[in-house]
Amino acid sequence: MKVFWFIPTHGDGRYLGTSYGARAVDADYMQQIAKAADRLGYEGVLIPTGSSCEDPWIAAATLIPETKRLKFLVAVRPGLMSPTLAARMSATFDRLSGGRLLINVVAGGDPVELAGDGLFLEHDDRYGLTDEFLDIWRRELSGETVHFKGDHLRIEGGRILYPAIQQPYPPLWFGGSSSAGQEVAAKHADVYLTWGEPPHEVAEKLASVRKRAEAHGRAVRFGIRLHVIVRETEEEAWQAADELIKHLDDRTIAEAQRIFARFDSVGQKRMSRLHGGGRSALEISPNLWAGIGLVRGGAGTALVGSPEIVAERMKEYAALGIDTFILSGYPHLEEAYRTADLLFPHLPLERPAEPNGPSSISPFGELIANEVRPAPRASAH
Numbered sequence: 001m002k003v004f005w006f007i008p009t010h011g012d013g014r015y016l017g018t019s020y021g022a023r024a025v026d027a028d029y030m031q032q033i034a035k036a037a038d039r040l041g042y043e044g045v046l047i048p049t050g051s052s053c054e055d056p057w058i059a060a061a062t063l064i065p066e067t068k069r070l071k072f073l074v075a076v077r078p079g080l081m082s083p084t085l086a087a088r089m090s091a092t093f094d095r096l097s098g099g100r101l102l103i104n105v106v107a108g109g110d111p112v113e114l115a116g117d118g119l120f121l122e123h124d125d126r127y128g129l130t131d132e133f134l135d136i137w138r139r140e141l142s143g144e145t146v147h148f149k150g151d152h153l154r155i156e157g158g159r160i161l162y163p164a165i166q167q168p169y170p171p172l173w174f175g176g177s178s179s180a181g182q183e184v185a186a187k188h189a190d191v192y193l194t195w196g197e198p199p200h201e202v203a204e205k206l207a208s209v210r211k212r213a214e215a216h217g218r219a220v221r222f223g224i225r226l227h228v229i230v231r232e233t234e235e236e237a238w239q240a241a242d243e244l245i246k247h248l249d250d251r252t253i254a255e256a257q258r259i260f261a262r263f264d265s266v267g268q269k270r271m272s273r274l275h276g277g278g279r280s281a282l283e284i285s286p287n288l289w290a291g292i293g294l295v296r297g298g299a300g301t302a303l304v305g306s307p308e309i310v311a312e313r314m315k316e317y318a319a320l321g322i323d324t325f326i327l328s329g330y331p332h333l334e335e336a337y338r339t340a341d342l343l344f345p346h347l348p349l350e351r352p353a354e355p356n357g358p359s360s361i362s363p364f365g366e367l368i369a370n371e372v373r374p375a376p377r378a379s380a381h
Contacts, residue, residue: 001318001348002043004073005336006328007033007063009047009054014331017256017295018247023331025054027062033333034063037070040340041349044071046225046326048298049106051113057089064097073102073173073326078133079119079126080108084158086133087140091164099165105130105174105189107181109265110297121152123264127180128152134172134188141169173223177205178266186212189220191324195267196226196301197274198285203320210321223324224317227292227302228335230310230342237304244330245279245291253277256295263297271300287313302329311346323350 007030014021023029037045045063047056060072074093076086094101107126108114114121121129129152136155139146146158164170174189176182182205185192192209194202206222213220229244231237257277260268275282275290282291284301287309293300303310314325329335365374 001314002324002350003344003347004044004046004071004324004326005033005037005042005339006046006048006326006332007059008328008332009056009059010050010052012331012333015243015247016245016292016330017249017252020247029333030059031063031066033336034067034070036333036336038067040336041344042070042336042340043324043350044073044100044102046073046104046328047075049075049077049104050110051116057093061093061096064093064100069100071100071102072097073104075104075106076133076137077106077108077117078130079114079121079152080117083133083136083153084140084146084155084160087137087158087160087169090137090170091141091160091162094164094166094170095162101164101166101170103170103172104193105134105172107176107184109263109268111264112262123178124180125152127176127178127184131184131187134184138169138172138188143168175225175267177270181266182209183212185209186218186220187216191221191223193223193225193326195271195299196224196288196303197270198288199316199320201270202317202322206321221324222320222322223326224322225299225326226328227299228310228327228329228339228343229289229302229304230307230329230339232306232342234306234309237306237310241289241291241302241304245294248295253279253294256297260297268297271298274301299328307342307346310343314347 008025012023012025034045047060049056056074060074090101090103107130132150132153136146136148136158140158140160141164146155148155171190172188173191173193174185175193176185186209194205229237229240231240260272271293274284275293282289284290287303287305289302289304290300292302303313327339368374
């Protein structure tokens with residue numbers, strides 16, 4: 001099992017839907033989170049994309065020298081960038097990071113935002129463009145000089161001079177819940193990503209992608225994007241979930257849902273359907289909570305519970321074929337530590353945290369009375 005964390009380039013805070021407890025995200029704060037994730041043993045970090053975010057490529061590039069082994073999942077945007085330019089950027093980032101780039105393919109889901117970026121294609125046409133984009137991108141990074149004329153893209157003599165470290169190219173990650181999205185993912189992706197839905201719905205989606213990939217003579221891996229609220233006890237975890245939305249009023253929820261309604265993203269529609277725009281039934285599956293999706297676009301569900309139960313729920317997803325979990329929590333710096341401290345000991349991690357260097361104090365806690373090491377258990381009350 002691999003676990004990733006998240007860099008909140010669109011903002012962070014203690015609560016949703018309010019400026020109370022909000023936290024500015026600047027270069028120093030992003031570096032703090034990235035360094036924590038690197039030190040704690042997370043496989044990598046997702047850098048979000050969109051008009052509400054800092055540019056993901058520039059943000060990720062600033063984090064390369066601040067980290068040692070952390071991987072960066074960074075978005076390419078078909079229709080908003082040339083496939084040749086994207087291939088060149090990918091190769092450069094991969095070389096300068098020492099082979100730590102992962103590519104997140106994002107076709108977009110908000111027609112209003114896309115219009116602001118100059119893209120006016122309908123939903124399925126965007127995936128047609130994405131198919132052509134990835135064909136060119138993959139071929140160029142594989143060393144070809146590409147001549148291509150499709151329905152959306154035309155390239156004459158496209159090539160890159162300096163190859164990526166990862167061969168034939170940095171791995172492609174792809175999310176898309178629609179039939180068109182799943183088909184493009186099956187044809188091109190190395191890892192198919194889904195947002196956190198109830199396990200039976202995730203199982204259906206994975207089965208569809210797996211079948212489509214087999215039709216192309218391919219196999220794909222699977223990942224899931226979730227938030228996490230883990231505490232020492234179930235009661236504390238659910239209290240923390242309630243706290244996260246305690247400043248959220250009905251008007252703010254309604255405004256958020258009005259905006260999401262304009263999206264043509266099937267994945268976003270599935271997220272909104274889970275809670276129906278109300279607070280009355282937010283636990284949509286055992287320990288799967290849809291409260292975040294009341295105001296947050298994209299991934300809107302969280303696993304909530306004690307370390308043991310959250311680990312058990314993750315293993316249920318793993319049994320469906322998911323091997324990678326992209327997690328996040330509010331605020332992201334503290335929750336990176338909390339999740340690693342509480343949850344990681346209960347997971348079959350593929351790569352555990354590296355041992356502390358010689359300059360670190362051994363991880364047994366603070367000495368008792370200046371000379372006694374504490375026992376490896378909670379003290380009796």
